[in-house]
Amino acid sequence: MADALYALGRIAVVVFFLLAGVNMLSDMDGTTAQISSQVLAKLPSEAVSAVPVTNLAQIAAIVAGVLAVLSSVMVIFGFFTRFAAFILLAGLILWIIFSNDILSADAVSRLASQNQLFNLALAGGLLMLLGMGAGGMSIDGRSRAAYGAP
Numbered sequence: 001m002a003d004a005l006y007a008l009g010r011i012a013v014v015v016f017f018l019l020a021g022v023n024m025l026s027d028m029d030g031t032t033a034q035i036s037s038q039v040l041a042k043l044p045s046e047a048v049s050a051v052p053v054t055n056l057a058q059i060a061a062i063v064a065g066v067l068a069v070l071s072s073v074m075v076i077f078g079f080f081t082r083f084a085a086f087i088l089l090a091g092l093i094l095w096i097i098f099s100n101d102i103l104s105a106d107a108v109s110r111l112a113s114q115n116q117l118f119n120l121a122l123a124g125g126l127l128m129l130l131g132m133g134a135g136g137m138s139i140d141g142r143s144r145a146a147y148g149a150p
Contacts, residue, residue: 003136010081010135013125014072017088021068024061031061039098067091075129078138085129092123 024031036057067087074084096119134140 003141006132006135007078007137009125010078010129010138011076013122013129014075014088016122017068018072018076021065021072024065024068028058028061031065032057035060035064064091075134078134078140081134081138081140082130085126089123089126089130092119092126 039060040057068091071084071087075081075088096116100116
């Protein structure tokens with residue numbers, strides 16, 4: 001019973017990332033514009049001068065969408081769960097940093113007043129997956145049981 005509840009919780013944590021990744025890939029123009037305005041605009045011009053900004057934003061949009069979908073599916077099935085949860089957590093942290101401009105002076109008060117508790121809950125769920133792994137009802141759990149690992 002506990003393994004089934006853990007599997008449902010594991011799935012519930014990543015449904016948001018799966019839907020976000022599908023939305024990124026289905027609306028490539030919107031994702032490219034958002035990455036261009038919120039991420040690439042904040043980087044130094046020397047960092048993005050080698051490649052045109054539009055191409056770099058398109059590449060980043062494709063990579064972000066594919067990583068979100070693949071990592072979510074990996075967590076849902078419990079295949080390399082810790083690695084996939086780390087990828088999702090790293091992407092979430094990068095998105096929080098770039099989309100909220102948390103390096104400014106009034107960032108803490110703005111983050112506390114905005115609807116950022118959802119991001120905090122997602123980060124907490126991903127940290128739990130990093131610490132606990134996939135659980136018994138997963139590909140990782142079944143392979144551990146087949147080889148007699150604890």
